[in-house]
Structure formats: C-alpha cells, structure tokens
Amino acid sequence: MTVTVTRTTVPEHGIVRYASIGGLDLEAGGYLPEVTLAYETWGTLNADASNAVLIEHALTGSTHVTRGDTDEPGWWEQLAGPGAPVDTDRFFVVSINIVGGCYGSTGPSSPAPDGAPWGSRFPLVTLRDSTVAEARLADQLGIRSWFAVLGGSMGGARALEWAISFPERVQRCGVISIGHASTAEQIAFAQAQTLAIRQDANFKGGDYYGGPFPEDGLALARRIAHITYRSAAELEGRFGREPQAPESPLHGGVLAARGRYQVESYLDHQGNKLVRRFDANSYIAITEALMSHDICRGRGPLPETLARSGARFFVAAVDSDRLYFPAQSRELAAALPGEVDVHVIEAPIGHDGFLTEIGQLGHQLRAHLSA
Ligand SMILES: CC(=O)SCCNC(=O)CCNC(=O)[C@H](O)C(C)(C)COP(=O)(O)OP(=O)(O)OC[C@H]1O[C@@H](n2cnc3c(N)ncnc32)[C@H](O)[C@@H]1OP(=O)(O)O
Ligand SMILES: N[C@@H](CCO)C(=O)O
Structure with missing residues (x-):
C-alpha cells in the first residue's frame, strides 16, 4: 500500500543528507528496521578525523544549526559558523535529527515496512537509543572520537548520554540547560x-x-x-x-x-x-524520549556513572530558567570528577536563553573549546 505521508517537515534548503544505519533494537524492547538519520555538516573533516564536533538539537529543533552554504539561518546561527565559537573553519560540525523526529530522520510519520506511516505503531525510542543510532552514523562518517559533543536542553541530555554511553568517543562534552535526569516536575x-x-x-x-x-x-x-x-x-x-x-x-x-x-x-x-x-x-x-532522560538508569549512582566518562565537561545554565533549574546543573557539575564550573547565563528570558543569549554562551564555549 502506498500512502502519502503528510506532516513530514523536512527542511528544503537542500543540504540535509540522509544515512541508512540499519535496524535498531530499542531499550524498551521494540525494534525499528531500516532507520534513516538526517544530518547536516559544516566545515571539513581533517585527515585524522580529530576535529569533529557534534551539535545536538533541542526538542523542536532541526539539523539546521547554522546557515552554511544556504540563506536559511539556523537555530544557533551566531554560535556556529566561520570564526564563531564553534568555528567551522576549524571544526567539522555535524548535527543529526533525533530518531522519532520530523526533520528527516525515521519517525512516526515515516513509512513502516508495510508502506503505511508508523503512526500509533511507532515504538518508544529513548535518548539512549538515539545515541546508539548516531554512533552508527559517526562510524559511517569516519569519526571514531568527537572532539566535542554539545547541546542545550534535550540537546544537552543527548550530549551527556553520548559521553556516558560511549566514553571513548567523546573528548569534550557541553551540557547546557539540563540536569542528569528529567525530574518529576519536568515529566x-x-x-x-x-x-x-x-x-x-x-x-x-x-x-x-x-x-x-x-x-x-x-x-x-x-x-x-x-x-x-x-x-x-x-x-x-x-x-x-x-x-x-x-x-x-x-x-x-x-x-x-x-x-x-x-x-x-x-x-x-x-x-x-x-x-x-x-x-x-x-x-x-520526542517528549517521551526526553522523559526517559536518566543517565544513571541501569548504571548506578551519579558520581560512578559520570566517572565512566573521561571527557572534559562544559556545564551551563540560564539563571532565570524555571524548567531546568541552574541547581540541577550545579548538581551535575558537583558530581563530575574534578572541578567543573557552571557557567551562568544571566538573562531574564528563562529556559530559551540557551537559544537567545548567544553572546554569553559563545564567549564561555569558545574558551572551553580552545583550552
Ligand atoms: C525549519 C525550522 O523552523 S527548524 C526549527 C527552528 N526552531 C528551532 O530550532 C527551535 C528553537 N527555536 C525556538 O524555540 C525559537 O525560535 C526561539 C526560542 C529561539 C525564539 O522564539 P520566538 O518565538 O522567535 O521569539 P519571541 O518570544 O520573541 O516571539 C516572537 C513571535 O511572537 C509574536 N508575538 C509577539 N507578541 C505577540 C502578541 N501579542 N500576539 C501574537 N503574537 C505575538 C511575534 O510577532 C513573533 O512572531 P514570529 O515568530 O511569527 O515572527
Ligand atoms: N524552544 C526550544 C526549547 C526546548 O528546550 C525548542 O522548541 O526546542
């Protein structure tokens, strides 16, 4: 049966690429055959693949972090680009649409094996599952170890999950505006x-x-x-x-x-x-994937779980965030091995400050990526 799938909102700026990463056994017991990941890249991967940076989008974001060769501005336009804190003249930057999303990766509106949209049959995909899928894409791109993985909000949760699930593959980890697990209030x-x-x-x-x-x-x-x-x-x-x-x-x-x-x-x-x-x-x-965010699940207490990673961490929070409180970022930082500061973004806007207060965030992030 052929069905016209509506409400896939794949960006039309023409630089999104697609990779088949095979079937995915899911943490909650389901299975997704033939998963596609949509991704964008900026800059050039160097000869020893040591300059790759993964930027993970938040809940409703897409792969389009910054404009690159297109006219369409991205959601972290001032943070990533030539000469920007995440400098695409220096780094090979990758952004991947999360599994379950609607910006090109396999999601509920994608065709299931019978040709009809997955719809109600789409299984629960945790953030941990998405990380496993993304690691396969990294393999295809020839990226054994990321110079950095970073993101804000759900993007920060994805970055943190990367650092714990694949400690040998993440050298720096930027966890912005999120704690180590979704709290009861966030759920x-x-x-x-x-x-x-x-x-x-x-x-x-x-x-x-x-x-x-x-x-x-x-x-x-x-x-x-x-x-x-x-x-x-x-x-x-x-x-x-x-x-x-x-x-x-x-x-x-x-x-x-x-x-x-x-x-x-x-x-x-x-x-x-x-x-x-x-x-x-x-x-x-995706909301239910974010509910599943808990890096300790099945792994043990927070300090021990975090100690799996040898990454250098960058932790930041918006002081007025009433969804992901700065205290949750401080709790994360305190449980990390070594001394990790929480960079506080001072802005009255609230949680969305991680998207809007790029001046402060960029300044702090540039220093972290240069150290
Ligand atoms: C293809 C894609 O779109 S990819 C995905 C892009 N989005 C993302 O990546 C998600 C991350 N980004 C975001 O969540 C948002 O863009 C943010 C947080 C960065 C900024 O949010 P915004 O909505 O632009 O900011 P703000 O709070 O200032 O709202 C402005 C809007 O409210 C409207 N508005 C302001 N006051 C009023 C009012 N009284 N009544 C009705 N509308 C109003 C403005 O006209 C403006 O509308 P517009 O966005 O259609 O131009
Ligand atoms: N406004 C952002 C915030 C989510 O953390 C989004 O829609 O993705």
Missing part, C-alpha cells in the same frame, strides 16, 4: 503536553495521517511548553496585563467570544507557529 509538564495532543479528537490514537491534523492538541502542548520556556518576569515585562487591542478580555464570556490579553494572543501565536512546522506524533515521541 509532569511533559505529560500535560502529550495528553493535550492525545485528547484532540483528530489524533485518532496517532493514526491521523491522511486526515485532519490534531492542530488544537499540538498548539495547546506548545502553549504549555512555551510558558515553561519563559520566565514570569519576562512575560510580565513584555505583556503585563495589556489587552490584545482591539480585543478586550473584559468583554464576552462563556458563550460569546471573549477578547484576549496580549500574553494569550502571544501563546496562541506560538502554538499555531509550531503546528505549521511539526508533527504531533513526533512531538509525543
């Missing part, structure tokens, strides 16, 4: 998001491809998430109690459409923006 916020999608009438248990898309559920999930990505102070300073003119939140009611506050309009916009670029099943798959 709780995540569950509210996945339920918002599952309870959309269009979700159909995950088998909605070819029919109406569960837009309302995905947009609601993004609203919940986005509140956690920003600080109370940022929302207050930006929107306060202002109405979204010409609407008035004090008119209307339960039956008549009520006007919105500016912050409501802003969250509506953020929700709708994600609906245009992300698959709902992928959102669930």
Whole structure:
C-alpha cells in the first residue's frame, strides 16, 4: 500500500543528507528496521578525523544549526559558523535529527515496512537509543572520537548520554540547560503536553495521517511548553496585563467570544507557529524520549556513572530558567570528577536563553573549546 505521508517537515534548503544505519533494537524492547538519520555538516573533516564536533538539537529543533552554504539561518546561527565559537573553519560540525523526529530522520510519520506511516505503531525510542543510532552514523562518517559533543536542553541530555554511553568517543562534552535526569516536575509538564495532543479528537490514537491534523492538541502542548520556556518576569515585562487591542478580555464570556490579553494572543501565536512546522506524533515521541532522560538508569549512582566518562565537561545554565533549574546543573557539575564550573547565563528570558543569549554562551564555549 502506498500512502502519502503528510506532516513530514523536512527542511528544503537542500543540504540535509540522509544515512541508512540499519535496524535498531530499542531499550524498551521494540525494534525499528531500516532507520534513516538526517544530518547536516559544516566545515571539513581533517585527515585524522580529530576535529569533529557534534551539535545536538533541542526538542523542536532541526539539523539546521547554522546557515552554511544556504540563506536559511539556523537555530544557533551566531554560535556556529566561520570564526564563531564553534568555528567551522576549524571544526567539522555535524548535527543529526533525533530518531522519532520530523526533520528527516525515521519517525512516526515515516513509512513502516508495510508502506503505511508508523503512526500509533511507532515504538518508544529513548535518548539512549538515539545515541546508539548516531554512533552508527559517526562510524559511517569516519569519526571514531568527537572532539566535542554539545547541546542545550534535550540537546544537552543527548550530549551527556553520548559521553556516558560511549566514553571513548567523546573528548569534550557541553551540557547546557539540563540536569542528569528529567525530574518529576519536568515529566509532569511533559505529560500535560502529550495528553493535550492525545485528547484532540483528530489524533485518532496517532493514526491521523491522511486526515485532519490534531492542530488544537499540538498548539495547546506548545502553549504549555512555551510558558515553561519563559520566565514570569519576562512575560510580565513584555505583556503585563495589556489587552490584545482591539480585543478586550473584559468583554464576552462563556458563550460569546471573549477578547484576549496580549500574553494569550502571544501563546496562541506560538502554538499555531509550531503546528505549521511539526508533527504531533513526533512531538509525543520526542517528549517521551526526553522523559526517559536518566543517565544513571541501569548504571548506578551519579558520581560512578559520570566517572565512566573521561571527557572534559562544559556545564551551563540560564539563571532565570524555571524548567531546568541552574541547581540541577550545579548538581551535575558537583558530581563530575574534578572541578567543573557552571557557567551562568544571566538573562531574564528563562529556559530559551540557551537559544537567545548567544553572546554569553559563545564567549564561555569558545574558551572551553580552545583550552
Ligand atoms: C525549519 C525550522 O523552523 S527548524 C526549527 C527552528 N526552531 C528551532 O530550532 C527551535 C528553537 N527555536 C525556538 O524555540 C525559537 O525560535 C526561539 C526560542 C529561539 C525564539 O522564539 P520566538 O518565538 O522567535 O521569539 P519571541 O518570544 O520573541 O516571539 C516572537 C513571535 O511572537 C509574536 N508575538 C509577539 N507578541 C505577540 C502578541 N501579542 N500576539 C501574537 N503574537 C505575538 C511575534 O510577532 C513573533 O512572531 P514570529 O515568530 O511569527 O515572527
Ligand atoms: N524552544 C526550544 C526549547 C526546548 O528546550 C525548542 O522548541 O526546542
């Protein structure tokens, strides 16, 4: 059966590459045959393959870290590029779309062996599984050991998992805006998001491809998430109690459409923006992968688990982050062997500061990569 798969949002800037890495036995017991990984590269791998840097994207990011040969800006545009802190004149930079995603790697909207989209049949893929898949791609690229693996938020969790799963393959590890495991509160916020999608009438248990898309559920999930990505102070300073003119939140009611506050309009916009670029099943798959983040699972106490890695660690946190508290980064740093500082990004924005405060982060990261 041939099915037109909708809502794959593979970037169209033309430099994404695809690698078949074979079948993947999954930690939770499932199996994915014929996994494809989408990836981008910048710079040149040197003769002894000693200059490779892996940048891992966060929850809704893609492989497109920086523009390179295209006009399309990336999500860490000022952090990676020629002369940037992750200098593509010096490093061969790689970014890989996570398994389960919708930016080119095998995910729920990809065809299963029967030709129909995986949909509800897509198995649980943990961050650890993704790391195993990425190691196979590294083998194909001829990269035995990364000079550095780094990322923020879920990207930081992926980087940390790399350093522990493959200690001999990671020389430096940048763990930004994330702790060593998803906490109860982070899992709780995540569950509210996945339920918002599952309870959309269009979700159909995950088998909605070819029919109406569960837009309302995905947009609601993004609203919940986005509140956690920003600080109370940022929302207050930006929107306060202002109405979204010409609407008035004090008119209307339960039956008549009520006007919105500016912050409501802003969250509506953020929700709708994600609906245009992300698959709902992928959102669930990746969110649940992030829930699984726990480098100690099956390995032992935190210090012993971290001691598996001989990497030099770079740990950073945004001071106003109310989702991944700086205290969780400090706990990670304190459990690492040796003296590891937590680089604090000072910004009122909240968690998203790891994407927006590139000046501070870049300055600190450049020093780490040069040492
Ligand atoms: C192909 C791809 O897209 S790849 C994936 C790209 N994305 C990623 O990698 C994920 C990481 N990036 C992000 O999460 C975000 O881009 C961030 C955090 C870096 C920045 O977030 P932004 O939404 O751009 O920032 P900000 O909070 O300032 O919001 C600005 C938007 O809110 C809108 N807005 C502001 N006030 C209001 C309001 N009162 N009512 C409605 N909309 C509003 C602005 O018009 C603007 O809209 P636009 O983004 O459509 O231009
Ligand atoms: N805004 C980011 C934050 C996730 O940590 C994203 O959408 O990926």
